[in-house]
Amino acid sequence: LTNGAFATDATFDNVTSTSGTNGIALTGVTGSPTFTAGALSGASAATLLVSGGTVSFTWPGNITQASNAALVSVAGGHTGSLTFQPGTLSASNGTGLQFDNADGTYAFSGTTTLSNSVSGANAGIDILNGSSGTFSFSNFTSVNNPSGTAFNLNGSDANVTYLGNLTKSTPSAGLLVDVTNQSGGTVTFGTMSSNSSSGTGIQLNNADGTVNFNGTTSLNNGVAGINILNGSAGTFNFGGSVAIFNPSGTAF
Numbered sequence: 534l535t536n537g538a539f540a541t542d543a544t545f546d547n548v549t550s551t552s553g554t555n556g557i558a559l560t561g562v563t564g565s566p567t568f569t570a571g572a573l574s575g576a577s578a579a580t581l582l583v584s585g586g587t588v589s590f591t592w593p594g595n596i597t598q599a600s601n602a603a604l605v606s607v608a609g610g611h612t613g614s615l616t617f618q619p620g621t622l623s624a625s626n627g628t629g630l631q632f633d634n635a636d637g638t639y640a641f642s643g644t645t646t647l648s649n650s651v652s653g654a655n656a657g658i659d660i661l662n663g664s665s666g667t668f669s670f671s672n673f674t675s676v677n678n679p680s681g682t683a684f685n686l687n688g689s690d691a692n693v694t695y696l697g698n699l700t701k702s703t704p705s706a707g708l709l710v711d712v713t714n715q716s717g718g719t720v721t722f723g724t725m726s727s728n729s730s731s732g733t734g735i736q737l738n739n740a741d742g743t744v745n746f747n748g749t750t751s752l753n754n755g756v757a758g759i760n761i762l763n764g765s766a767g768t769f770n771f772g773g774s775v776a777i778f779n780p781s782g783t784a785f
Contacts, residue, residue: 539564585609618642629656690717699725723748
């Protein structure tokens with residue numbers, strides 16, 4: 534649906550898609566539809582795509598991505614509210630959860646598993662390009678061994694609560710967390726660990742907001758450390774258990 538509006542009290546009893554470009558694609562759409570059940574899989578591009586508009590809804594079903602594309606993509610200055618529960622979101626391949634100039638409220642309250650079980654998959658969480666929304670990820674969220682960065686916030690002032698796990702193990706390279714050009718906002722993390730011989734840990738680069746590490750943070754092997762760089766003037770709290778073991782470079 535493009536540049537349209539859902540009617541008041543619009544209800545869809547079962548929305549199912551197993552192929553095609555997208556499972557659901559909403560561009561410039563308004564309204565608050567109700568979805569009572571559904572399942573989306575087999576998409577060649579983003580399984581669920583929202584771009585622009587103010588559409589708001591709760592998605593109750595499963596969403597799956599096995600192609601080299603996003604599981605969920607929100608872009609274009611969207612300002613609505615999207616909630617994902619109680620279904621399971623899972624990506625064995627692709628780019629995971631993509632937010633590009635996403636300015637609404639996004640709650641992943643069910644189980645979200647970005648397993649990256651396909652070789653070379655880079656399913657992580659990216660919040661980019663002026664995203665100023667509010668994001669919450671439950672403790673049933675996990676990002677495991679993406680080929681790139683597990684959690685990436687760049688050029689945004691979003692408020693994020695991430696209570697799940699971020700994990701990298703050999704041979705997965707790259708960062709667990711990259712917060713770059715953060716102009717404001719608060720990002721709070723739960724548990725994360727890197728046990729990769731080529732992992733690079735946590736990077737806060739020109740980060741001027743607040744970043745809280747409240748869970749267990751374990752960086753083991755590789756060059757995994759904590760780097761605060763390039764004029765970062767934010768507030769960084771390591772309130773949980775933090776351990777850095779055997780880095781080949783600087784630990785902190």
